Amino acid sequence: MNIFHNIKELVTSLKNEEKLIAEMFGKRKSMDYKYSDAIELVDYDENRLDFLIERGVIRENGGLLELDDQYLEFFEQVLDVNEEINLSYIDDNIKNIKENIDYFLNEGNENRKYNYLKFIKKTFRKIGIITLRSVVDLRRNIENTFKNEPNYKNKRLKLENLDEKRMLVSNLIKHTILLINEQEHTFFNRALDEELKRIIIDLKHQLGECSHNLIEIEKQIIDYLNQIKHQGRFIEKLRKIKYLKDHFTIDAETDIKQLIAKKNQVIFETRLSEPLKLSIDYLRENERAFEAIKRISKNHHDRKSFEPVLADRISEEFLGNSVEEEVMINLEELRNHFMATSDNLFNFILNYDFLKEVDFDERVTVFCQLISQYEHELTIANEFLTTNGVECALVYPK
Structure with a gap:
């Protein structure tokens, strides 16, 4: 497989085929993209399509095309539409910070110490962004699983697995806060400049926001699991009733007739409103409709038309220019x-x-x-x- 030789070649290639790449990315879940469909978006120039395949941007398998995983993951991460929650990435970043803190404290050369510090700052920023994104993805996956998963057993299992990921995110947040507040005091005393201080403040704010969201997510998962449990019991009973009915033993083995005889729930049902929409021509030409309109209008003759209250005119003293002078110490x-x-x-x-x-x-x-x-x-x-x-x-x- 050929590779791109520089950034310019990569960006130019993506720009030239942006129509095809955008179409394939938008339909990455809904359909298998055929070679015949893709060739139309490159003006029937097979060389342009083969160029992307050779460079690994697109993969071909039996006449079907798909974006390569690394490009697909890149687009999903940048556009914040990814569904996979990579918690090991957060854990790896924490380990990298601890390692580089040790390198920083052992290093005597100022240039190399600055490089270690720069990496630590970048990783702290990355942890905040990744954690926020993980919480958003977690909430979205929970919603999609509960609403769209048709299999009740898989729905419950997926929600339980997502709950485990929630606990992992919560533990990673605790480890990060512990690293900042209670560990590595020597490093923060030596290296805490204004930029690092600002990064730490932003990170604590992001992690605090994530912690509050995780509490709401936990409540949501518990509620969804309770609903699934209730629905599962109902379906299980319904299947037993159907089994007895299909075998013509429901009357002999249950008291369903007596229970139904005691129920009279029609009176509790919500009354349906069925509005009647009359045509404009009927209201304009029919005398009975006109009489009905006049009769109804008498019931509303006491309605008052309220006029808007106008605000008083702004006093001139508020429109004048006023200057306050204060002597500052230079x-x-x-x-x-x-x-x-x-x-x-x-x-x-x-x-x-x-x-x-x-x-x-x-x-x-x-x-x-x-x-x-x-x-x-x-x-x-x-x-x-x-x-x-x-x-x-x-x-x-x-």
């Missing part, structure tokens, strides 16, 4: 002024004129912000001073 400008002095930073901030009222606690906050942002431009001495119960180090410009 840390960079404050740093520039401090660099031109020989005073210590804390004393400088206490005596600085901010053009607005700034209390002592806020000035302490500004002191800490300046040190954290411009630490490389400041000299922190081993001497300390205490002001208003706050002890701080003496900081000077370099």
